[in-house]
Amino acid sequence: MRNIRTSLIFIAFSLYSHYVSAQHKDILVYAEQLAPFQFQENDGKLTGLAIDVLNELNRTTVTSTSVQLVSWARAYKEVLETPNSMIISIARTAKRENKFQWIGCIVKTSPSFWGLKSQFKNAQLTFEEIKQYSVAVSRNSNDDNYLKKHNFHHVYRLVYEEKAIEMVFKERVDLFIASKATLPSVTSSLTLDIDDIIAVHQIKDRPTYINFAFNKDSSPELVKLYQNAFAMIVKSGKLQKLQKKWGLVNTNATSQYQAENANRTNSLAHHCET
Incomplete structure (x- = not known):
């Protein structure tokens, strides 16, 4: 009986997917280049955890997408202004909550401040000590918002996040x-040696939940289609397999998130932060 019910649900979802996808051709997707979520290989092919998840969603929803790798600031602006466009690998925060329609969390990460071992040795700095040093971040990113909130004064705001790492290795910022x-x-994509850097302070009060999100004024049917498809790849175990493929399985926020929202409807599309 369960197999019959599952088959009927799958058939109904497939028919609905074909109907919605016929209304929305070649959905625009924006993202910054950021390994291991989305990045371009030497042959021009796009790869990464977010790209793999997007491909699974496309197969499930019978839709097609066109991914554009641009600066973070442009990706954010384009999706804010363009209905039915999507941004991938965006941190879900209280400040952004009402600016997008959220699809689901692909991974949870825990950020830290990093510097050169030659400068910091094995030092573990306090939060107040960290504020004395210069920090490079991607402009208008979640990290940038965090530094603004906590009144960091020595901040270098850049177009691309990878440039922040390069500036530290070149000893232009701390x-x-x-x-x-x-x-x-x-670091591998930038041909830099990860052994040259050290985490000097973990930001324990700010876990980062990486999400997919649509423009706020996007078609409700399209958003719902992707939310349901995301729930399906989580339930099937496909998301966890992809996380494992990219070495991110231990940062999975999905099971924790589902448990905390068990009494809410459509929990995977609800708030990802705890």
Whole structure:
């Protein structure tokens, strides 16, 4: 009986997907280049956890998307202003909550401040000590908003997040912000040695939940289609397999998130922060 019910649900969803996808051709998707979520290989192919999740969503919803890798500031602006467009790998925060329609969390990360070992040795700095150093961040990013909120004064705001890491390695600034889970891919893509840097302060009060989101004025049917498809790839275990593929399985926020929102309807599309 359960198999029959599952089959009927799948057939109904497939028919609905074909109907909605016929109304929305080639959905525009914006993102910054940021390994291991989305980045371009030497042959021009797009890859990464977010790209793999997007491909699964496309297969499930029978839709097509066109991904554009641009600066973070432009990606954010384009999706704010363009109905039916999507942004991938965006941190869900209280400040952004009402600016987008949210699809689901693909991973949870824990950010830290990082600097060169040659400068910081094995020092673990307090929050107040951190504020004495210069920090490079991507302009208008979640990290930038965090520094503004806590009145950091020595901040270098850049177009691309990868430039922040390069500036630290070139000793032009002291620190950048990143999660331990993402650093191996980023430093490798920049041909930098991860062993040259050290985490000097973990931001324990700000876990980062990486999401997919649509423009606020997007078609309700389209958004619902993607929310349901996301729930399906979580339930099937496909999301966790993709996280494992990219070495991010231990940062999975999905099971914790589902448990905390068990009494809410459509919990995977609800608020991801706890």
